[in-house]
Amino acid sequence: xxxxxxxxxxxxxxxxxxxxxxxxxxxxxxxxxxxxxxxxxxxxxxxxxxxxxxxxxxxxxxxxxxxxxxxxxxxxxxxxxxxxxxxxxxxxxxxxxxxxxxxxxxxxxxxxxxxxxxxxxxxxxxxxxxxxxxxxxxxxxxxxxxxxxxxxxxxxxxxxxxxxxxxxxxxxxxxxxxxxxxxxxxxxxxxxxxxxxxxxxxxxxxxxxxxxxxxxxxxxxxxxxxxxxxxxxxxxxxxxxxxxxxxxxxxxxxxxxxxxxxxxxxxxxxxxxxxxxxxxxxxxxxxxxxxxxxxxxxxxxxxxxxxxxxxxxxxxxxxxxxxxxxxxxxxxxxxxxxxxxxxxxxxxxxxxxxxxxxxxxxxxxxxxxxxxxxxxxxxxxxxxxxxxxxxxxxxxxxxxxxxxxxxxxxxxxxxxxxxxxxxxxxx
Amino acid sequence: xxxxxxxxxxxxxxxxxxxxxxxxxxxxxxxxxxxxxxxxxxxxxxxxxxxxxxxxxxxxxxxxxxxxxxxxxxxxxxxxxxxxxxxxxxxxxxxxxxxxxxxxxxxxxxxxxxxxxxxxxxxxxxxxxxxxxxxxxxxxxxxxxxxxxxxxxx
Numbered sequence: 330x331x332x333x334x335x336x337x338x339x340x341x342x343x344x345x346x347x348x349x350x351x352x353x354x355x356x357x358x359x360x361x362x363x364x365x366x367x368x369x370x371x372x373x374x375x376x377x378x379x380x381x382x383x384x385x386x387x388x389x390x391x392x393x394x395x396x397x398x399x400x401x402x403x404x405x406x407x408x409x410x411x412x413x414x415x416x417x418x419x420x421x422x423x424x425x426x427x428x429x430x431x432x433x434x435x436x437x438x439x440x441x442x443x444x445x446x447x448x449x450x451x452x453x454x455x456x457x458x459x460x461x462x463x464x465x466x467x468x469x470x471x472x473x474x475x476x477x478x479x480x481x482x483x484x485x486x487x488x489x490x491x492x493x494x495x496x497x498x499x500x501x502x503x504x505x506x507x508x509x510x511x512x513x514x515x516x517x518x519x520x521x522x523x524x525x526x527x528x529x530x531x532x533x534x535x536x537x538x539x540x541x542x543x544x545x546x547x548x549x550x551x552x553x554x555x556x557x558x559x560x561x562x563x564x565x566x567x568x569x570x571x572x573x574x575x576x577x578x579x580x581x582x583x584x585x586x587x588x589x590x591x592x593x594x595x596x597x598x599x600x601x602x603x604x605x606x607x608x609x610x611x612x613x614x615x616x617x618x619x620x621x622x623x624x625x626x627x628x629x630x631x632x633x634x635x636x637x638x639x640x641x642x643x644x645x646x647x648x649x650x651x652x653x654x655x656x657x658x659x660x661x662x663x664x665x666x667x668x669x670x671x672x673x674x675x676x677x678x679x680x681x682x683x684x685x686x687x688x689x690x691x692x693x694x695x696x697x698x699x700x701x702x703x704x705x706x707x708x709x710x711x712x713x714x715x716x717x718x719x720x721x722x723x724x725x726x727x728x729x730x731x732x733x734x735x736x737x738x739x740x741x742x743x744x745x746x747x748x749x750x751x752x753x754x755x756x
Numbered sequence: 757x758x759x760x761x762x763x764x765x766x767x768x769x770x771x772x773x774x775x776x777x778x779x780x781x782x783x784x785x786x787x788x789x790x791x792x793x794x795x796x797x798x799x800x801x802x803x804x805x806x807x808x809x810x811x812x813x814x815x816x817x818x819x820x821x822x823x824x825x826x827x828x829x830x831x832x833x834x835x836x837x838x839x840x841x842x843x844x845x846x847x848x849x850x851x852x853x854x855x856x857x858x859x860x861x862x863x864x865x866x867x868x869x870x871x872x873x874x875x876x877x878x879x880x881x882x883x884x885x886x887x888x889x890x891x892x893x894x895x896x897x898x899x900x901x902x903x904x905x906x907x908x909x910x
Binding site: 420422424426427459460461495499502503515516517519520535576579586650652662666670673674676 | 772780819821823834837842843844881884
């Protein structure tokens with residue numbers, strides 16, 4: 330029925346969970362795209378990526394080619410220029426980058442080499458969350474092997490070009506995943522966000538041009554250069570190119586990750602790949618792309634999981650890893666867990682975030698404890714507005730209130746019941 | 757005083773950055789790896805070594821979840837309390853750990869064997885509930901399999 334689908338990101342993943350070493354990676358065609366990219370002009374690489382419609386896989390979905398186009402190029406450009414891989418995977422419910430980091434670290438390194446060539450970066454960092462110990466171990470080994478073969482360092486592949494690549498192990502804080510917060514963290518500071526402009530492409534790490542990209546985004550780059558923009562677009566069911574690592578967690582029969590064409594319908598993933606709901610529980614809703622996306626419900630199951638399509642039904646593709654809400658789980662409790670997380674992880678830099686999220690979490694906790702009052706739902710709605718885009722310094726608070734505002738929209742009756750019955754009906 | 761070994765490791769990391777100050781997070785993690793946690797005295801030594809103010813450095817130290825400014829036990833348990841683990845019943849695991857260790861989250865057992873800390877999403881949501889003990893990830897936790905896991909850490 331369905332033709333055999335290509336899965337470039339996971340094709341080297343081994344059944345035993347071990348990572349292919351450099352030799353095995355090269356045997357499957359690895360590092361050929363890097364060699365090809367070295368024969369190309371930076372603008373040519375950037376152009377193919379732009380044509381491919383690759384969009385950032387970290388959550389925001391910004392077109393990668395467009396992001397690179399702001400980097401100053403040519404002999405007058407400031408140096409060193411930096412490329413940073415955002416491997417600070419801390420969005421609750423998101424576990425896709427872990428697979429790429431643990432399962433095929435050389436793929437990421439090759440993607441980074443090609444991306445670095447496109448923007449003429451001299452130094453690259455992988456900003457890895459501190460808890461990913463196995464990823465760190467495998468990346469260190471892979472980076473060391475790549476240096477030993479002169480794929481990194483001075484005169485890479487005998488080309489005369491240089492690229493240093495360092496692994497930075499973070500000390501843990503969700504804010505580090507925010508692009509400019511990450512830059513501050515790499516500079517050894519608190520991960521508060523920076524005001525924009527200037528944008529990192531012009532003035533990023535230590536004031537130099539910097540590009541920050543998510544792991545999955547970078548893992549696509551060399552495949553695009555190797556196979557072309559049309560090939561990449563052809564992998565997708567929709568306008569935005571490529572495959573996507575989709576995931577599902579919660580009470581589904583087979584929680585997991587699957588590399589599927591961008592735009593695969595949500596129903597196919599939840600019912601076929603995840604095997605449907607566990608016995609005895611019913612589907613009620615889903616956060617389609619991690620904790621900071623709006624709930625979708627039964628009526629949206631046929632949506633194509635693609636940046637534009639999910640937006641049309643009022644949520645975001647985000648990281649593409651779904652968190653499923655079932656009928657045995659309290660939606661108010663789930664919102665409380667989410668808002669508690671965001672309140673705790675807020676850096677405290679701007680008022681709506683540190684004050685609004687804490688206030689919202691406190692109300693939700695009171696409702697769960699049977700101390701909800703009339704007017705609480707309206708207060709939560711006000712906090713959602715208070716934390717909306719435009720009122721805050723970065724995207725943390727606007728993202729944080731997405732599940733809250735949509736939770737109230739779709740499960741209002743449950744919120745009301747908590748107040749009316751002075752208890753959580755699920756406990 | 758920073759040990760010669762600590763200084764050597766910090767200097768090696770420093771080569772990855774254009775200035776001294778930028779290495780401070782790595783430096784605190786290095787000290788912590790050797791000593792278990794970062795004391796006031798360690799922080800003073802580090803501030804001097806990195807030529808930055810003590811307040812700046814403490815501001816950074818207290819910002820990050822994995823830098824410990826209090827002594828911890830021989831093993832640190834990080835139990836995920838984020839959404840997927842919450843849905844999959846992390847609260848039962850938390851209660852079981854509380855009972856078994858006779859401590860509240862945030863505390864260290866009397867014999868200094870374990871420090872029990874909550875942590876945000878560990879990115880293993882398809883195997884929720886999960887926790888880490890030191891640098892090992894333990895997945896698909898149940899109240900029944902906890903005992904066997906804890907036994908491995910003396």
